[in-house]
Amino acid sequence: MVSRVIPVEAFDLVIFGGTGDLARRKILPGLFRRFCAGQMPPEARIIGAARSDMDDAGYRDFVRAAILEFDPGRPQNCPQLDSFVTTLGYVTTDARGEAGWADLAKRLRDGAVRAFYFSVGPGLFGDLAERLKLYGMAHRQARIVVEKPFGRDRDSARALNATLAQHFAEDQIYRIDHYLGKETVQNLMAVRFGNLLFEPIWSAQYVDHIQITVAETVGVGGRGGYYDKSGAMRDMVQNHLMQLLCLIAMEPPSKFDPDAVRDEKLKVIRALDPVEPHHIVRGQYDATGDEPSYREDAGDARSKTESFIALKTHLSNWRWSGTPIYLRTGKKLKARTSEIAVVFKDTPHSIFGADARSEGVGGGQNVLSIRLQPNEGITLGVTIKEPGPGGMRLINVPLDMSFADALGPEVEEVPDAYERLIMDVMRGNQTLFMRGDEVEAAWAWTDPIIEGWVARGDVPKTYDAYSAGPEDALMLMHRDGRRWREVKS
């Protein structure tokens, strides 16, 4: 089966921070892939805007080099790199000064969809919005794409929302969380709301618990100073993990439209219980071999910022009351993996006798695992009879819903999260972007947790680099008679 690529209309896309790391690694190679797929029209224009002094030709060379570095195989399979770079231009622009703005305004075409990607540090978001308005570029058809972090607590997020709202309407603001652009995350909604099968058992009555893990093998490395001001709670839980939780736990929206979906997500965030301090484990990775510890990476020998967090929470609503939710994320862990696991309850009674059962998570219980990386896909663990003459012994095996097999080899390569989301911006579809009230509500849940650590002078536990995190995180589950899914690639 060949998937359909629906071209978007011609657009003008300005990338503020067009020379930065995110633009080089993700945004520009992603746009090239959409160009190759025939989704980005040749009339589209991409304008890099940053402080570096460069002209159009220089920027084309710069982007060509970035694509060859970050997606080296692509230009061989898609010989359109020369045509792609002709869509590029560059204007030296200072977000905090007047340089470049009048020139930028002149470059934009009337009538074309226009979007401004704020791929710069969060301290500049307000300045950019203000100048776009000042120089007459913020007309009703304009859209802005705002990167994370969106504030560092509720007050700063609220202030940023208020600043943006002075210049743009909410339906023009695209707050990006690239986890929402992942194919499997959207498939999660298709599986939940496109099938009847799961809905009747999707509640505390049948679900024992939910666990969400986002594990990375990299440390904070060269960006330790920056990371140390945020930590795992702000950097990962408040946005990515909470967004995943929303999609797992929300009620079916009446339709798949931006506000219907986001209204339901907001209700999930608002239903989250405050987290008890003893239900949170924070960690910092230790030194190993000649690799530095977290504190050395952060450049602060007394840092109290967490590079790991595991916590247990609950949702106070009819569907989920009584089902614990465990969230876990960290740096320098054993494997790079992101997974949402919905662990169902055991059967009420075993007709085969206790000895026949395999035990634990992934043993007797059914687990629906939604893997975001590696090997994006959805797996359902089911109990079957172990083959052979050994009597009725039961084992748990994965019923693999491998989409690649089902859809056939010709299916178009799955777009990366960024490229999909940028195309959604051009189409004017906000479903996979966060609304202002959602972000504020997420901070309202995390703020008291962080304030509690500060008030208590909480110091994270040290954990071995490339392990599964601090021992206490394992205990958080063991105390409840449960265990984490293995962190494995």
Ligand code: NAD
């Ligand atoms: P970066 O430091 O590599 O690049 C910053 C860019 O902003 C550069 O192009 C620079 O020229 C430009 N810039 C700085 N000051 C400016 C000014 N006064 N006027 C105009 N341009 C200015 O940063 P990055 O890693 O590309 O991150 C950009 C944004 O994306 C940040 O908000 C970051 O939090 C977010 N983000 C980055 C990543 C990533 O993987 N790099 C991932 C998620 C989110």
